[in-house]
Amino acid sequence: MDEALSQLIRISNTVGRDNSLVQGVGGNTSVKTDDGRHMYIKASGTALAEMDKGRGWRRISVEAVQSVFRDKSLGRMDVNSRELEMAARLQMTCDDNMKSDSRPSVESPLHVILDKCVIHLHALAVLSYASAKNGKARIFELFSDEKYPPLWVPYADPGFSLGRKAFNLVSKYQKQYGRKPSIMILEKHGLLVAENSPDKALRLVRKVIRRCKSGLTQLKTGASAKINKQDIARIENIEKKIAKALLVAGGKKLSVNYFASKIVSAISDTPNARLLVKAPPLTPDEMGFVTSPIMWLENAESKNLENQISLSIRKNQKQPTTFLVSGVGLFVVGNKKMTQMIGDIVAGSLFIRRNAQGMGGINGLNKRQRDFIDNWEAEKFRVELAGK
Ligand SMILES: [Zn+2]
Known part of the structure; x- marks a missing residue:
């Protein structure tokens, strides 16, 4: 088995078994091959804990994914056709000859622009900040001793918009700091960490979670959990x-x-x-x-x-x-x-x-953002049907 694939399975199973990090089929992971040309990434719809050598992942061409969101014509399309087109094109970037119609994660564009090993989680401790009105300021306070600060990504609709926004912000970060970010906090969405080895990536996840937890106040839950x-x-x-x-x-x-x-x-x-x-x-x-x-x-x-x-x-x-x-x-x-x-x-x-x-108030999805998700889910469903 390719080394990058065995690394992907290992990090996926490790974070997938920890339910404070991953709920249900949420979260995704990827590992690039050493030559940087290919990327193994979690497939949609499978749980990270269940990934093994035969299922739960796809291999995609890094160059092909990058060309998808560099394509200006996609940006000019109406939202529904654009998201369909993007899903179809992502499917075509697979170069693994797998006899499966499972799709690479719609978050693939976020992964290709980062370092070798990427872990993306909807972790509760991080979302406590990412969903708070003063969350961004609190994150920068918590990580103020880092030479390379986290990159905060303001909310964008999932799919094309988020991919494009992250791409632009990572390029800017790289110009400013001379390297890519290793911690990204996605507003109203979650955490992305990227490192050059699986162990470093796993360690960084733990560190970010620990830091985030240290800034939260514990709720007293009473002495006994017994129900009489x-x-x-x-x-x-x-x-x-x-x-x-x-x-x-x-x-x-x-x-x-x-x-x-x-x-x-x-x-x-x-x-x-x-x-x-x-x-x-x-x-x-x-x-x-x-x-x-x-x-x-x-x-x-x-x-x-x-x-x-x-x-x-x-x-x-x-x-x-x-x-x-x-x-x-x-x-x-x-x-x-x-x-x-x-x-x-x-x-x-x-x-x-x-x-x-307790951090300035809850910053939930607004009406326009919710409408997009409602329609997007429907589109995804149709894409799935069309793929059968
Ligand atoms: Zn996500």
Whole structure:
């Protein structure tokens, strides 16, 4: 096996198994060959922990990817056709002869412009800053002793716009500092680290996370995580109440499950909890999994629960699927497996929201940015169908 590929599998499995770094299929990694001509990169839709020599990656031509976003004609296309064109062209940059229609990550353009080994994560500790109004200033304070400071990348729509923006900013950084950045913080998105060896890249990830955590205040979660019999009865009652209200208000019989998490329960008990939930989605990644706003319930046993849910359906034109109940915690629509997956993502989002609230306020996706993701997801889906 090519050495670059075995390095990629090793770093992917290492970060992929750490769930404070990676949730679900999120995050991606790449390693360039020593001659710099090819790059092995995670394929979309596979988890990093599951990558092995036969699946979960593609090899692409570095030169071919660079020419995609150097192409000025793409910049002039309308958004939808541009993103489709970009996805199709990225697919054509694969030079691995793999009999697979899996696609190289849409974030490939970010990887090709950086050093040999790249790790990109939607890590909670980093997002606490990347999703906060004063996050940029706090990041530069935290890393003020670095000779080569992190590069902060203001938000850009995923795909072509982000690739182009990062390309321009990295070129500027290189002119100023005589080298490429090794730490990039992408506003409302995540972290990118790049180093010339897998071990250095892994070490840098740990260092950045440690630094970011050192600037966050811990939430007291109470001494015992044990749920007593009385709590269980109350939780089951709330599950039933929400399911019944969803049936009356939305006409669908759905299963509702409690997501047990010390942190979420502690957050639901703070005076700010309501405000945290009200802020818009934080990142494109979050929007991909949590498709309607988290609903705040001051009292899930109240008689007008059905009215509240009807109102939320009318307002958002979507049925709520996650409920944060004051002083109790999180309830999710779906089976046990779904509850675990969505619960993890919402718990992560609440953790970030609480930290960002303490850093000048939450800086979520605005309406235009959310609209782009809504359409982009649809386009991606179509691309997938067309590829079958
Ligand atoms: Zn990302």
